[in-house]
Amino acid sequence: MITTIWAGLSVGAIYAIVAVGYNIVYIASRVFNFAQAQFVMIGAFVALQAGSVLNLPLWVTILLCALVGAVIGALEEFLAIRWLRGRGAHNELVTTLGVATLLSGLALVLFGSEPNRISYFSDQAPLDLLGGRVLFVEVLTILGAIVIAVAVGVITKRTMIGLASLATSEDREAGALRGINAGWLAIGAFVLAGALLAALGPLVGAKTFAVFNLGDLLAVKAFVALAIGGFGSYKGAAIGGFVVGLVEVFSARFLGSEWQNITVFVLLLLVLLIIPNGVFGRATGRTV
């Protein structure tokens, strides 16, 4: 039982971090980045190469992943988002979906459709913790998710750059009048979110292996986490992520593995019907 809870929390931690990534970009540029979860996939493949070909130590690999994620994040904003400013609301859904498809498609072409084992964290004995069994890397992921959600939340509320992004999110023009460079803010958000999620690659890849469609289910489940927690809320993203992970793991255990995604889907439909703004979301104010 406790083992199942650990498993749920460690899966949920991944969703939570991806949801934080959605939030970072959403708050700074009001864009929902469909391709966000693909950065975890990128990180997993970088870790695969770094581990099995280059034999780099883990900390170097994590830095390398973050660097690659940051560069691709910047490219995404620059090539697929920036040009759309002020031209209708829906095209960034199409272009970020295009980026997601392009990234996972390239991974398929380069590495094939078979999952690849990552060399990091591969030979670990499970720990006994609070009466359940859990891998060290899983504990690390859970702690990482909590630290990241809290840290990004504090940065957003307490630092100039965080407040600037909140202000831009509320009113781009007013922000610009106060001297906030919304363009740099948006690039910065894509870079930060990209680096963060790609750095997660080695940890996630250790659990799920590196596979081209790793990002697909991750994308929707992190979205469920956001829907539960409320858009723009970091606390909500973390809690929502853990809830999704627990629901998934428990339904797999008690109903069978073919149910694990379906129960999360049903959870999403119920959340959208009952609390469309999420637990920590704000209803929007003035519309006219």
Added chain:
Amino acid sequence: MKLSMRTYKRFPFWIIPLAIGLVVMALPFMGANRGTLRLVISIALLALLVVGLNIAFGYAGELALGQSAIYAAGAYFAGYFAIKGLDLPLTLVIAVIAAAAVGLLTGGPGLRLGSWSLGMVTFFLVLLLPDIVTLFGDYTGGTAGLSGIPLPSLFGQKLNNTTFYVFVIAITILFFALLRNYVVSRHGTALKVMRESPVLARSLGYSIPRLKLTAYVISALPAGAAGSLFAYQDGYVSDVSFGFSMAVAILAASIIGGSASIYGAAFGAAILVIGPLRASALQDWSLPFFGLLLIVGGLFFAGGVAGLLTRLIHSRFLKDDLMPDVLAALESPPPLPAIDGKTLKGVGIVKRFGGNVALAGVDLEARPGRVTALIGPNGSGKTTLLNVISGFLKPEEGTVMLGDRDITGLKAHQASRSGISRTFQTPQIPQGLTVAEVVESARFRTEPTSVISGMLTLPGTRRAMRRDREAAIQLLSVMGIVEYADRQADELPLGTRRVLEVARALASEPALLLLDEPASGLDEQEVEALAVVIRRLRDAGATIVIVEHNFELVMRISDRIDVLHLGGMIAGGTPAEVRNDPAVIESYLGKAARERAEAAEEKK
């Protein structure tokens, strides 16, 4: 040679696509081989999926990625019941009903949140398909697939390759015709208004959840039908046919053809089937290729092929002349009809934003045949008050009565239906509509017609659309802008757009007209024209509430002025009374102005 506007509007151009469709349908009798027929069937099925998506995405503005999952639902249901021995028409109907059910199930929740939530819900649905197929393995054949689907039979008659082909094309033509009628009917205009400005749509009385859900469910129907035809075509259904790459291909075809179009769907489908989907060299590279296509298409190819063609036709082949009814209205301007205004009475209205009190117990009364102006410095609560009256904000305390009806706390679309019309500080003129259509869009809820009537262009819809046009021409003529009736509305200059907003606000025969800073940004002449219009409306019996910063205009046209300051009424009365009220002078014009006024008094 250029077409006159009259020919362009009246000529039944739908004959051309119909004729093309019939020629395609007759291909087997013109010696086309089996390979060609298979290819055309693939195009037709993809075109059905894409045309559905275009309704949801191109017209209603909601990105639905689940067409391939709905396609699968149609295929599995039709396949299962075909094996059970049901006839083709029955399985087709079952597939369409299944598609509608999936649409309702995912659309209800999926449309609740921002614009991406339907996208994610439907994307999730596509990813779930293998799990669902496994779970219902007894019916779907599980991972092995559903095999043994018999050849289609129509009323007991087995169909051969040729007759099945004809049937597929007939169904495709049928759906294209129904959806084409739907988007050229008033419902299509309503969808465009909603896509461009949800706020405006609500102020016109549209129920947005209902409009969106209707459009989304309609978008699922052709996908279900395509699924059933696919099941017969292949004789075998497996979940690998309906994966993520299929979903992306559908969206790519939609963007290439032009999402906000009907016939563009056939273009896009044909291009994709003949090009990338067939090229075997592209198999491995299909995902990156579609990814690039979405990025480039989303960035640069907003209108698609259909958009390019429309623009070409408008610029090259269309004369810029006037329609006969416009000419008639110019020659003998129709009179302004009597307006049945009602009394607005607000008592003790309180509105807070967090700890911020925007309205602290405001009273307001506006009577028919009179112009009531609301003035006050920025942040005094004028627009908040308008938003409370028109249902965009819910007051914490107080009542709002219109006539003898209590409208406190109604939502915006309900307030609109109970007789409140408004204009906006920034004119809300949707893209892609003509000036006349902008006015007509306000009559969508005043004289409602059903979706089915629109799809079949029944007499009810035709009558309503004729009256829409008449009302639009009449009001545009009253406003003095009827010569622009068939121009694109978003190309008008600001002053004309503001006058157009007033025309639209009148089209729903409102009991109360709210004008939110109608003179801002206008030059002197335009302000003068606006003043004339407002006086005419007042004399026709309208109840008018106007929020305006142009002090001189307010003084000239108002019968009563109420002055707001920091969320409370500080003065009220005739223009002359308000002009000399010291509290008004101080709050509105500043302390210096009061001192100067007092100094001037003393000198006398």
